[in-house]
Amino acid sequence: MNANAVVSVRDLHKTYGKAGEKQYEALKGITFDVQPGEFVGIMGASGSGKSTLLNILATLDQPTSGQVTIDQLDVTTLKGNQIADFRAKKVGFIFQDFNLLENLTNYENIALPLSLQNIAGTKIKTAVEKVAAQLTITETLSKYNGNFWGPKTTGGSSAGTRFKAGHPVW
Ligand SMILES: Nc1ncnc2c1ncn2[C@@H]1O[C@H](COP(=O)(O)OP(=O)(O)OP(=O)(O)O)[C@@H](O)[C@H]1O
């Protein structure tokens, strides 16, 4: 494993279907590293295993074999509450339609993953304000989702704030 990598995937296999039944090998030994600050896109034909890979990286599914190390932790060995805890602290999902909660302000949407971790309100405020400033969306923080899109704000950045506020180092 590359010591600096934030994500390390080693010889990852995923076979759908139980032994003795019809099986399909969706991942056939994938190995790669993602370095801090890298943006990585996954491309491939329909059915080539992109969603399968992302589901495993996001700890929503388990591989058949292989190793997935995220932030120095082998996530394939986590169980039950450990998985939920890991996901809350380390994983951010940006959905195509954002899935922001409409009855929360933009500030509250960004703060939500931090408040679920029982982080003090003053620390949350600092983290949210910092990431909002980075994304030039400070003026939208008190607005609701319907009014979120300012002229300088892209959809991706809005959802991304939830991730970055959750783990600002990345
Ligand atoms: N739960 C499942 N049970 C059985 N086979 C599955 C299951 N999920 C996916 N597959 C099969 O695994 C292969 C990879 O599927 P996957 O959804 O990962 O592909 P994809 O690259 O995300 O495709 P798309 O671009 O269409 O989203 C496909 O052949 C699919 O039919």
Ligand SMILES: [Mg+2]
């Ligand atoms: Mg897919």
